Amino acid sequence: MTTASSTPALANNGTDSHPGLRRVVTRFFNARRVAEAVPVIERLAGELLEAARARIDADGEDDLFTSFAQVLPCRVLMELLDIHDVDPATLIRWSDASLELFWGRPTPDRQLELAQRAGEFHRWLTTTVRTGKATADSFIGALARHRLPDGAPLDPQTAVAACFFVFIAGQSTTGQLIATVLRRALVEPGLWPRVAQEEEAVGAWVEEVLRREPPVTTWRRVVARPVELGGVELPAGAQLLLMLMGSGSDPEVFTDPERMCPHRANIRHHLAFGTGRHRCPGASLARTEAAVALRAAARGLPKARLVAGAEGTPMLGLLSFRAPLRVAVADG
Numbered sequence: 001m002t003t004a005s006s007t008p009a010l011a012n013n014g015t016d017s018h019p020g021l022r023r024v025v026t027r028f029f030n031a032r033r034v035a036e037a038v039p040v041i042e043r044l045a046g047e048l049l050e051a052a053r054a055r056i057d058a059d060g061e062d063d064l065f066t067s068f069a070q071v072l073p074c075r076v077l078m079e080l081l082d083i084h085d086v087d088p089a090t091l092i093r094w095s096d097a098s099l100e101l102f103w104g105r106p107t108p109d110r111q112l113e114l115a116q117r118a119g120e121f122h123r124w125l126t127t128t129v130r131t132g133k134a135t136a137d138s139f140i141g142a143l144a145r146h147r148l149p150d151g152a153p154l155d156p157q158t159a160v161a162a163c164f165f166v167f168i169a170g171q172s173t174t175g176q177l178i179a180t181v182l183r184r185a186l187v188e189p190g191l192w193p194r195v196a197q198e199e200e201a202v203g204a205w206v207e208e209v210l211r212r213e214p215p216v217t218t219w220r221r222v223v224a225r226p227v228e229l230g231g232v233e234l235p236a237g238a239q240l241l242l243m244l245m246g247s248g249s250d251p252e253v254f255t256d257p258e259r260m261c262p263h264r265a266n267i268r269h270h271l272a273f274g275t276g277r278h279r280c281p282g283a284s285l286a287r288t289e290a291a292v293a294l295r296a297a298a299r300g301l302p303k304a305r306l307v308a309g310a311e312g313t314p315m316l317g318l319l320s321f322r323a324p325l326r327v328a329v330a331d332g
């Protein structure tokens, strides 16, 4: 992760072991695997929405953030990574605690609580990596087969650090994207019935949300060599906070950036997934999950309308992550 003491693996790795480790991730989440995952995502989405439907019938409403948006990416990742010995609620709790610990501003007491959860997560991952029970074609199996530039196998610490990042990156951010996609789609006139029918409308809506309201709003980078940027001299080692979200609302790139306009010719010219050597290798999976989730929700809950909470929408507001924490719906 971004702390100085953690083992360099993916996003926090500027060494020569990064390209190879990154290749393990990009190969694992390649286009074929994402395409093959679609029926799995559809099945899981269907199950979760059926339960949401039952709760709306019984209680009048349901929060699609906790019952659907948050759970779907976790269940998908568990299937893709062949993980069965932990329940989704625990993985979500561990992942969210890690996000808050590394990117939030918790009080000392809260830090302790979060560190305990992140520690449990780390211990579970260490056991999972060390037991060697993973099948050869699983992600952990691919890490075990991987060789570093000097030919050495991966030490368990680095394998755990890579898994730690993929588990967090692969579920929390995607859940956050789905929450925003649903909320925005529910209030956009005429969109809900359209996305239930039109394949193209779904993908374009997801992309506009990524452009305008991405879950990963900022990202940290360290300056590798002295450079001048926008008239500012940046010395090597300077820490930067890149405003990724701003790129999607740049009026020099997007006409009327505040308008949700799914027919933009340059719809993907945003930085929601970063850029360069660390660009998100899960972008295709994230886009696919969000599209399947939106279509399935619009089809499974055709009469859904957003229920406004008394205190507005609670938002996750961490240094790099922003998303609604509630998507309560009832039949309209």
Ligand code: HEM
Pocket (backbone or CB within 6 Å): 010, 011, 012, 022, 025, 029, 165, 166, 169, 170, 171, 173, 174, 177, 214, 215, 216, 219, 244, 271, 272, 273, 274, 275, 276, 277, 278, 279, 280, 281, 282, 283, 285, 286, 287
């Ligand atoms: C909406 C969902 C997602 C968003 C917005 C997102 C965004 C990002 C961003 C901004 C970065 C840093 C890019 C940079 O430094 O230029 C990143 C890196 C990364 N993401 Fe994602 N991500 C998402 C989903 C996923 C998924 C589903 C996975 C895995 C299955 C994933 C795995 C990773 C990994 C491994 C890295 C580090 C890559 C490296 O350092 O080479 N992400 N992501």
